[in-house]
Amino acid sequence: MRPPEEEIGRLVAEWVKKADLDFSTSLRLSAEPEFRDIVVFHAQQAVEKYLKALLTRHQTEFPKNTSSGACCFCCSRSNQRSPMLLKTQTG
DSSP: OOOHHHHHHHHHHHHHHHHHHHHHHHHHHTTSGGGHHHHHHHHHHHHHHHHHHHHHHTTOOOOSSOOHHHHHHHHHHTTOOOTHHHHHHHO
8 A cells, every 4th residue: 555645646646637638628729719618618627626636635625526616615724825836746
């Protein structure tokens, strides 16, 4: 079994990888006006997954089907730092 910190790092990396894919998808589709709704959907999904990575990193529990608003609430209640810091902590 992995040490807890190593396991947390692995889970955070999984969330960040999924978020990066959503963000990348939104950027690629943004060049096409007919895909605006899909761009917004993927951007929102990326934000939600970055927030879940932050919550996971700080071992803050959140419900499985949590919206980005609920993730922000969880972050504010647990007094977490900016999700941008997550990138520097995970590589």
